[in-house]
Amino acid sequence: MQMRSFTDYLRSVDDDALLELFTHRADLISPVPSDIASLAVRACSAPSLARAIDALNQWQFQVLEACAVVNEPFNEKQIIALTEKAAAEVLPELIARGLIYPADDGMRLPNSVRDVLGSEIAGLGPASMAKLTLKKLDEAPAAAKKVLERLIWGPPRGSVGDIKNPGPGVTWLLEENFMVPLDQRTVILPREVGIYLRGGKVHKEREMTPPPIKGAKRDARSVELAAIANVATVLRWVDEILEYWAQEPADALRAGGLGVRDLKIIATHMGIDENCAAFVAELVYLAGLVTIDADDKILPTNNFDIWLTQSASTRWQAIASPWLITSRVSGLVGRAESKNTAALGPELDRVNAASTRALVLELLAENKEVAPELESFTKRVKWCAPSKRNPGLQEEMVQWTLREAEWLGITGQGVISKYGQEFLTGAELEIINTDLPQPVDHILIQSDNTAIAPGPLVHDVAAVLAIIGDIESRGGATVYRFTDTTIRRGLDHGKTGDEIIAFLRKTSKTPIPQPLEYLISDVAKKHGRLRVGNTSSFIRCEDPALITQIISDKRLDILSLRRIAPEVMICDMDAHDVMNVLRNAGYLPAAESANGMLLTGPRSSRAQSKPRPPRIIGELEVPTDAALAAAIRTIRVGEKSSHKQSTLRNIANNALGALPRTTANETLDVLLKYIQEQRSLSIGYADNNGAVSHRIIDPLKISAGSLIARDHGTGEMQTFRIPRITGVAPL
Template structure:
């Protein structure tokens, strides 16, 4: 078969070549095209070509540029002359990706490739339409040589005051057609002259070999210890942030996302900087552990409770897996040029995020046991993904990917860990469960209202301590601090003072200090003496002196309190706001319902709506072998069907003139005769639609039924019913 077009070339490819094409460019089978002609259109479209070109390394990109400036059809010899002999090893890869294709007399490019590469490929201007005497370049006057030197390696444009009155050098170049006028103030160096001055080479410097990566050797044991510590820490961070939001949900911004103030509160609670807190929140959001509910509050989902019951390896994998494929970039939060970008907000998507992240991890996995030096790592990453259309990989994206890999424990001390390698290989990750320190079931209470957890605590103990104390410092051991506010929080959650003491005595390996017992007893005694409910809010207290103290407290003027009884005050604030204001000034109120019952009990909140993880933008996953083979079968079947339909249309068109016009009765008699005497004959019929337009069909008649003909339509392969009254004529094929 002679190759006349890109579609013809695709039709000549065998199954292995098509599977290779689909593997390199999965967007071509998402969804599977109906036939090869549709595949050719999709493969030649600018978006698909842009994705394929962005996946090339620097050397492949340079060879493709050479293909784009060469006259078609071009040969391997032409490519070697424009670049280097090593280009011969790149051309098969470009063929596999459908970026060039082979004809009878050489290679061609799909028409849109040049458009995607840009107008001035590698700084070259337009081709000339006149014959040039390039030998005269040796005779160029000094002014002309200076102009040529400025334009030879691009950009090919030069500015003049007036092209009709140029200087001596430009005038000589215009006279010899070495430059052409683009407008009254701009001249362009023609392509043939630039290539001649470059010595027939397209690029000033070829990037045949990838840059050398500078590295530092790390002790493997130290790497694994650092990685498992990072995993432990990140799991603890995630649990802490969701427990925090379960008790004190954050409100979202109008535009969506977490506000700066709430982010700083979260950062202070975790003891990390805001960029790390934003990343933890984002990963929880991606994993479906947190969502924004109908009231615009950020709350943990019921999935969080399931997550807490899973093994550490399953919990870690559920966090890392969506991070690998997401198009969201949490590193943008807090940057000066992106002031309106917020965690969990809609502005974090970047198309190149996931490919850059995967490239970083691939390069790290190809260089195990060593920590890369960043500048050389950035140069290597840029060689693998030059992304010329977007001016290369942003350095920040590489730094963020490396930083986030360290936070997650994919790397330790800058080196990819065994857990990261297992993750990328699709392993079970059981080594995480084996290597994590075993949880402890006790704490050590100190005399200064603190308690030390000598390791990761068992889940139930950790959850209880999260209510009764604040984390003061983290590390191999966690330090918790008890205070009036934390004890009050435990009482608000339904614990009594005696229950708090019993829990701490049971859990602590050291005796409970007397000052802590006094603190718990004192707070428990005061708790609930003052009560707040809704009127908008009422405040009730049996202690008249406390009522008098509140009424005389100038700090509480903002509540606009009014005394309606010796033991009752009312205000226009909501009960929750009133309690928060009273607590902020040292009072210890408790909630009360309309029946006077004390509202204390667990205040752990969950979102009522299902998790809505953010969408992923701009990514096509590489299909597996089953998907590739299924797409190939569908394409081959569709191509056969399209070919058959085209053949049937030609046959029907040829039969157009031979179809006799018949009445309904005549048509019925003819069809009955064919069914009785020649049942295996295919027929061409004219069939009128509702508007009276006649189309021609190729059919296999099956039977006559109630004024209709039941037949198999060759074009669709389906059995259809044709009304006799609408059949305008019948002829045998």
């Protein structure tokens, strides 16, 4: 069988070669193509080729670039001359990935590979159209050599003031065709000249081996202790952010996402920086524990109630697993150049996020005893994946992944932990349940109105303490501080003063100090004396002296209060805003309903809508053996059917003398081949009325679903809509 195209090559290979191709390029069987021709068209598409090239390491990428700059067909000896002897081992790997293929006259590149690599591959310009005597370059004048030194390693373009009078060095190079003018102010160095000046090599340094990862060794025990502490901390962060939003829901931005103000509030509440708060917010969003409700409120879902009943290992896996595969990058939040990027917003997706994250964790697992230095680790990542799309983000992605892995407990002190290793292998992680400290159900109240939790608290105790106290410090032991503001918050949530005192007596292993009891009783006595409702709003108090005090308070002038009775004032502002102003001025109002009832009670809200975790984009899972076998079987059956139909069609066409007839895939495949070879074609073309005519053309270019070609009948350039081409045939 003759191999004149990439399609012919795919038809010639066995099932093992197709299996290896699909293992490297899973996108080729998602969905499964109908036959070999369809497979070839998909394999030559720019998106598929970009994925395949992204998966190459630095040395494989350099060999591919060398293949792309040499004229086709090429052989192994030519590539070795342009690179190193080790390139001979890489060429079969590139063939297995479908990035080069063997033809009858040598090796070739599939269509579009050069387009994906870019217009100036390896910093080299286009091939020269003129015959060059490269040895003359050794005798170039000094001015010309100075120009060449600037362009030798790329980019190959240079600017001149005026192409008609560019200076002696450029003039000599232009006269000898060692430089080509692109326009009135730009010149370019031909590819052959660049390679000659580089000593016959394509790259300045051939990076055949990966750079070593440098770092510090850590004590194994310290690593595991740090990792389990990180696991406990991230689970506590998740509980805190969801409990807070259940009581004080954040407002979603109009475009979606968490606003800067609400991000700062939750970061302050949790005692972490805003980058970490954005990361935790993304974790609960990805896990479906929070959603944006119909009224644009960010609220926990009912999944949070289920979450609270699960084991620690199950909860940890529920947040770590979506983090590993998500295309969302929380590190983008808060960057100066991306001011409009918000946590939970739609702008955080990056195509290469999941693959970079997986690569970083893979390298950490390979170097399990070292806490890597960022610089050497980044160099290694770049060697493993040099051509990632959006390359400006890759260094930051590495840094963010290392930081987030530490927050999650996948690493401890920078070294991958046993929990991280088991997580990457898909283990159940029951070890987390045994290694985590058991939650405690008691606190130790101190004489300075603080309470110490000597370990992680059971959820019921932690939830009440979060309402009636503020966390002052975190760590192995958590310190809560009680103030009049926190006690008032507990009263607003439906607790009475006696209930708060009873809770503290039951929970504390130490007696309640008398000053704290007096504080709780005093705040409870004042709570509710002042009541706020809606007129827009009214303020009612049974103590006329307190009403007089509020009217006279200059800090409350913003409310524009009006006294309409000895015990009642009204205001044009909303009741919620009035209460905030009064509280900031030191008063202790309570909300009141229209029938005079105090509006207090637990405020733990849940979203009414179902959770809508963000979709995952950009990455495909490695297909299973069964899926690979089914795909190959489907393609082989489809190929037999297509071959039979093609044979019958040819017999009918020859018998009737009909115009050429080919399928859409065959048409596109032949057009791409003949554009590359610059040969004439016979086509059938349907006009606006459906009448099909016979044309002889020279195909030149395919753009936006149309073929641009020179029609032999008119001698003019014409545009042919590809869907109207009924078939193509060589002359």
